[in-house]
Amino acid sequence: MKINVDFDKCKSNALCMAEAPEVFEVREDNFLYILRENPPEELRAQVEEAARVCPTRAITVTD
Numbered sequence: 001m002k003i004n005v006d007f008d009k010c011k012s013n014a015l016c017m018a019e020a021p022e023v024f025e026v027r028e029d030n031f032l033y034i035l036r037e038n039p040p041e042e043l044r045a046q047v048e049e050a051a052r053v054c055p056t057r058a059i060t061v062t063d
Contacts, residue, residue, distance in 0.1 A: 001044055002062050003037055009058035016050035016059060023047055 051059040
């Protein structure tokens, strides 16, 4: 699984971080960081939920 973020769309609202904190982090500079671009399969449900709740649809997950 690979995570892609369209940083032009991302508003760093941290909803993804709430769903998958092992993968996404919004830091004090108010930018989103991907901690694991290729997270393990056991995090798939959390990552897909993070993509689903993103209000700008900036996150995509590919296999």
